[in-house]
Amino acid sequence: MSSDCNYKRVMLKLSGEALMGNDDFGYDLKVLERISKEIKSVHDLGIEICMVVGGGNIYRGATAAKAGMERSSADYMGMLATVMNALSLQNMMEKNGIETRVLSAIPMNTVCEPFIRRRAIRHMERGRIVICAGGTGNPFFTTDSAAALRAIELNCDALFKGTQVDGIYSSDPKSDENAKRYDNLSYKTVLEKDLKVMDGAAIVLARENNLPILVFSIHTENGFKNVVCNKGDFTIVK
Numbered sequence: 001m002s003s004d005c006n007y008k009r010v011m012l013k014l015s016g017e018a019l020m021g022n023d024d025f026g027y028d029l030k031v032l033e034r035i036s037k038e039i040k041s042v043h044d045l046g047i048e049i050c051m052v053v054g055g056g057n058i059y060r061g062a063t064a065a066k067a068g069m070e071r072s073s074a075d076y077m078g079m080l081a082t083v084m085n086a087l088s089l090q091n092m093m094e095k096n097g098i099e100t101r102v103l104s105a106i107p108m109n110t111v112c113e114p115f116i117r118r119r120a121i122r123h124m125e126r127g128r129i130v131i132c133a134g135g136t137g138n139p140f141f142t143t144d145s146a147a148a149l150r151a152i153e154l155n156c157d158a159l160f161k162g163t164q165v166d167g168i169y170s171s172d173p174k175s176d177e178n179a180k181r182y183d184n185l186s187y188k189t190v191l192e193k194d195l196k197v198m199d200g201a202a203i204v205l206a207r208e209n210n211l212p213i214l215v216f217s218i219h220t221e222n223g224f225k226n227v228v229c230n231k232g233d234f235t236i237v238k
Contacts, residue, residue: 005229009048009124011151012039013144013161016057016085018218026057027088035162035218036093039129041225043098048124050154051131052147053089055081061139075139079106082143086133087112099128105137105146117153124154144202152209159211160227161198162218167235168197185237197237206237213237 018035021028043049061078065071083104090100101123102112112133113119120130135146144161151159165173170180170193187207191200197215206213216227216234226232 005045005047007047007157007228009050009154009156010042010228011147011154011156011159012049012051012224013147013159014051014053014218015143015163016054016081018162018164019053019085019088020057027085029092032088032092033096036089036096036098038218038222038224039093040096040098041222042228043127043129045225045228047228048127049129050120050124050150050156051086051089051129052143052150053082053085053131053133054143055079055085057081058084072139075135075141076106079133079135079137082135083108083112083133086131089131093129100131101128102131102133105132105134120150120154130154141201142199144198145205148198148202148205148211151211152205156211159206159213160224161213161215162224163197163215164217164219166217166220166223166233168195168215168237170195182235185235187237190237197235203237210238 019027019031021031055078058081059078061075064074086102090102093100103115103120104112105115107114115132123130132150135141135143136149147159168182168185173179187203190203214227214234214236216223223232227234
């Protein structure tokens with residue numbers, strides 16, 4: 001691979017759990033600050049960035065549905081949690097000098113802007129980071145699917161997923177010492193092996209639109225910048 005940072009516009013997908021640090025719920029402000037600086041280092045390269053963040057550190061709709069809550073209501077509550085996470089990231093990034101806009105699929109004009117594709121693109125062209133909140137605005141879809149959808153809508157060159165480990169493994173490397181790590185995979189292989197990096201709908205959407213997915217550890221110092229510049233450890237799906 002070339003060492004050049006040859007992306008013009010990228011989508012960064014973060015889980016809500018990535019914001020918790022060692023806490024069991026909510027945010028670790030030190031983690032928020034570190035992640036915001038990681039994002040700034042990529043933005044400083046002149047790369048346009050949009051983001052989708054999950055809400056699992058606050059509320060998981062699928063889990064609540066399994067416990068007996070009506071699924072659509074549970075998913076809408078999860079979408080609201082993503083807005084809270086987006087606002088927390090916006091606050092921290094702007095403290096670090098990064099102009100940021102939150103655009104939500106669920107309109108809430110007193111809190112943030114509604115998601116409008118042309119508006120999001122214009123923000124990025126003006127050097128602002130766009131955080132897409134509220135998932136797709138529909139129940140039964142994960143924030144992985146939202147990230148793939150927004151990446152395609154906003155003409156991103158690739159989707160970068162920051163996870164707890166440095167790529168895609170055959171099983172959970174934290175519990176299986178024999179887990180195999182992959183450097184590259186096809187969309188077909190990810191689906192056939194049922195590798196749990198993103199949900200199937202997101203993988204299919206990426207495949208149909210030739211959107212590469214790069215999976216890396218968000219906890220590695222300079223991890224985001226390195227993978228954008230084709231360095232460090234990551235798995236690419238294409």
